[in-house]
Amino acid sequence: MTAPAVLIQQRTPVKPFYFNTSAHLLRITRFKANTLEELLEALRQCPEDSIFQHTFRTLQEHHFLREGFSNDFAHWALSACNEPGLAEQLASVDVREYTSIEELRNRFIQIVERFLQRNSVIGQRVAQETFYFCASNIVVLPTSFVAHTMHEFTEGVRQVSVHSIHHHFIEARLRIKLMSNDFSQWLHEDVGLTETARALNRIDIYTMTLEDVRLQIVRIVERALI
């Protein structure tokens, strides 16, 4: 066994970490938009799980991209409406800054509203393609990974699917209602690695693939235990 692995095993968590995952089924809703004004109206009325789908969930669907993709609203504003300025603002919305979907919805509404106040003519221009609001039905599942030790934790992070990483690292804040994630919470509360927990929370999910994020988590945790 390597030196870091020995040290990792020496720190015993108070409670084990249970790796879960979530699976999503896409539902097509009745909301759609052919113009930016229609987008704004649909943003106001669509169900919460639509906002979730086009922000949190789309990050998972495109987890292999390092750059150029943030959320579906930004992508549509650029590719179908040819509005790079609006797209840039929409893309800058970082889902990690929100612990509720309503807050996130309001932020998108605010951006589109302000844009249309300044560019009212553009609001009715027909986009090159329709934006269809979808939504997710979610099923949370266990996995076969449980970490009773730090070694088991890093092994779990290495081996679970990217869906599980997304579930614990990105979606988690909606569940725990904190600007954090399941891994950081556990490291802070049950292992006592508060600095490591903070370091994980600073990983930039918008400039890395989820596989990169996975490696980064392992690296940070292992470094902390040397």
Next chain:
Amino acid sequence: MKETQEMESLKQNAQSVSTVSDPYQATGAVAASPTPVQPERRRTPRTWEIPPAPVPPPHLNDYKKIVGEAEIDELQFLARDLKGKTVKMVNSTAVGGGVAEMLNRLVPLLSELEVGTHWDVITGGNDFFEVTKAFHNALHGSEYELTRQAQEIFLMYNEQNRERMQFTEDVIVVHDPQPAALVRAREKTSARWVWRCHIDLSNPHPQVWGFLRPFIEQYDGAIFSSQSFARQLPIPQYLFYPCIDPLSEKNKELDDAFIQKVCDESGIDRSRPVVTQVSRFDRLKDPVGVVQAFKLARKYVDCQLVLAGGGASDDPEGAIVLKEVKEVAGNDPDIIILDLPPWCALEINALQRASTIIVQKSIKEGFGLTVTEALWKGKPTIGGAVGGIPNQIIHKLTGMLVHSVEGCAYQIRYLLTHPEFAGQLGKSGREHVRENFLMTTNVRRWMLLLRILQANRGN
């Protein structure tokens, strides 16, 4: 359904095929240079005279090396609460067509997960299938006069099948419009009923849709292949993208020796860049536009064009389009036109893998499974921005979208002269398919739907 017919012909042949570690066979782009003297080229690869026997379907564990062990474990966890549940799939044909092809793979995988899945096929006379073919075209937007007689034929055969079939399973999934009226049996069953629509309903013939709609509304849910195909219905509508099987003849990894053999027999020089479009000789696939784009691009970069397709021998319009393509191509030795029979899946696979760039310059498209196949092979792909292609090609991230011959020509030039960028597109495209458009993803969607239907019943 045209789209899924392109997935046709995934049949076994006697050729022994092993795998290679590197599926990315991209040949390097080179600047324009005099064409080296080549031996006389064959224009058609050797193919088998008759369709080979089908292969046994793969097992779930066979997919571990493709999607990872954790993904397969997740499917097994998803299946836990469904053990012992039963599903019946009903469609209108056991062989031929993409729906049958997909069910051939899906049914054994669901059964392996202990969700007993039965597949039943409706029967009907020629008059029934003439009516349903006309319905199919009308739902795609063609002109049609819906007669009382056509309605009676449709209902009569659905009624006959309803009386013949048993519906004892927990969930009944009816594929496409042909058997849609079977739902009238639901009152006598405790099953949940789902309509899986594989066709483009974005612009349906109002009379035909008006006739079918009351049946569809009796289902517990409907599944569509694209957001734009969904209708305003009072039932939940789900999105299942079409998918490819990475272990099929069309998509599995191939020995480089086999790829070389197919290229040699087709007259393809692998030391030079190869631009390929695989599709039926159909105007909607714009093969003439592809030749024009190639000719524009070749003014600046050296390359060959391969147009590989079928449909010219059994489709009069296909033969006309093939003739047009040949006329535009002229005697250019760098344009290789291959009219292949439908069972040449391995050859198509080899041609795609031998390509530097793959083009699908459609002007109308369903989902565009040839794009999925190209992306899966890690090929930088240029696609027309129509139908389901933009779902797969995210412009500049997983491929390049184009709207014109000139745009296509430019992207060919750009990708051939920027191999690093092209390589990154290919890698991202493959990951996009792995995440969203593989058979295993579809199995996951089915399990989720079954669980949701089960939970709704509990409520």
